Amino acid sequence: MRRTSSLCSAAAGLLVNFALASAPLAQGNVLMLMADDVGVDKIGAYGEGSMVPSTPNIDALAAGGVRFKTCWTNATSSTTRATVLTGRYSFRTGIGYLVLQDTSTPALSLSETILPEVFDLGSPGSFTHASIGKWHLGNFTVGGDAAPNLAGFGHFSGILTNMEGTENYSNWMKTENGVSAFSPTYITTDQVDEALAFVNTQTSSWYCQVWFWAGHAPYESPPTALCGCTLPPPVPHGDVKPYYNASIASLDTEIGRLLSNIPAEVLAETTIIFVADNGTPAESTVAPFVPAHAKPTLYEGGLRVPLIVKGPQVVQPGRVVNHLVNSVDLFRTVLDVMGVQPEPVLPPGTKIDSVSMLPYLLDPAAPAQRKWIYSELFFDPLFQPKKAIRDTRFKYLRQGTFEELYDLQLDPWESQNLMLGVLTPLQVRMYRKLTEDLAALLAS
Structure with missing residues (x-):
């Protein structure tokens, strides 16, 4: 996994000629951290919100990497996750709303070629891969409890769908490689435990996505050691903001534990991506942000999320990229970082919408790779299909x-x-x- 002079040569070429922007780099590792229901208003490094949780570890990633000012996702969980894994917009995959277990909305088809399958087909035997945390792309008829593995991941440990009934952060249905049982471990802690168990046992290059549950409902008081707070049990229809913020503070603490327990020599070869699946929900939105424009709308509050990338490719860390990017772009970016090209292994005629963000990491003066960004929502039972497009x-x-x-x-x-x-x-x-x-x- 040691990066060689070939990486330096590739990087230098990219700095000179953006026609080489999708050229493979040497193999490394990618750790993708995804928060749930977290807009730019809830991360300290963005400096845009009020009543912001304490996020020193995420802020440190921004200080040591690149922070993207305008990253759009889709407005709901499943839709964004599908775009990240396929590099394709929702109208192509059919995932336009939450994947519901009652099958009233489609699950991600197993015929879609997702990131781990591209790794295996494009560079057989070179990478291991794991999905830790929230999946939310399968249902009882498409994959069932084994959906992440059938979709292509070598290892899965996490929660398959939204919590139901009496489930909460400390009592939830955990699935590991197709076997499900209730877990009493605080879910954010469990997800970091599982990520460390995977990462620290690998002997080759790896891709690990840790798609956290936090800060999604149901809200509760986290362990005091994680959030630095003591909250009473939430009351029905009460103010959820303190509990939401505590979940984000706890997430940040656990991200700090994750990164501090990966050996330094491994982190030096690892690209770390922090992103969220959609914006902050209305009940946790604070002025000047507008609750009526929060998740799950296609206004900026519902779509604009934090995106931070730290890694060995980043030139001039601590800067902000003002160019437009989209969650769909993570697909090609991850593949470029790991030196794998998707086109040779995808089924003929597969349309990829993803645009690599690698030029922005390599060159502070990189020109815009996109003129516009796009988002959509359909299959929502309450509303007609929605579409949004914007330029700068x-x-x-x-x-x-x-x-x-x-x-x-x-x-x-x-x-x-x-x-x-x-x-x-x-x-x-x-x-x-x-x-x-x-x-x-x-x-x-």
Whole structure:
């Protein structure tokens, strides 16, 4: 796993010529940490929210890596997870809403080629891989308890779907490689325990995704040692914000334990990605962020999440990337970092929407790789399908025949729908451009 001069040569070439942006690098490790229901307003390094949990370990990743200012996901858990693993937008995979166990919404088809399968097909025997934590992509008819393994992961330990009934952070159904039983271990602690058990027993390059449950409901008081707080039991219909914040503080503590217990020589060869699956839920949103624009909406509060990358590729750590990125881009980024190209191993005709973020890691002056970012939500039982697309300034949303247009430079909180008034010539041009880009994407 030692990086050689070939990596330096590859990196130098990328700095000079962005046509080489997808060239393979030497093999290393990737550790992807995904929080649940955490927007940019809840991470200290972003400096955008009020009533922010204590996140010193996540903030340290930002100080030692690259922080992306505008990363969009989808508005719900399953949809984002599918884009990360496939590199494909939801309208291609069919995962447009939560994957529900009653099969009323589709699960991710086992015919989709996901990250671990690309590793195995593109570089057989070179990588081990594990999925730790939340899956939320299978149901009783597609994979069942073995869904993550059948989808391609060599090892799975975690929770398959949302908690139900009396389940909570300290009483939840844990599944390990197809075998399920209730666990009394605080779920964030268990997920770090399992990640360490995997990472610290590997002898070759590895990919490990740790998709945490925190800070998803149901909310409760975490162990005092994790959150540095003592909270009474939550009451029905009470204020959940202290419990939500405590779950994030506990998550940060456990991330610190995870990173401090991986040998330094392994961390030196590991790219660490911290991201979330969607924005903060309304009940935990605090002004100036708008609860009505939080999860699961397609407003910025529902889509814009923290994305931090730290690793040996990062030039000039501690900086901010202002270019637009999307969770779908993690697919090609992970593969580029690990030196695997997907196209030779994907079924013919497979459309990949992912755009590598590797140039942004290698070069502080890298030009934008995207002109726009896109998100969508469908199969929601309460609403018509929704679509959103934005560039660096303007944003267009459509739900059925209802349209919205916002100038995010002048109206970052999306309070004035320009479609309800008379558009200026600039606004007309941007409306046409975004709707044309959207139409072209959906026709592709």
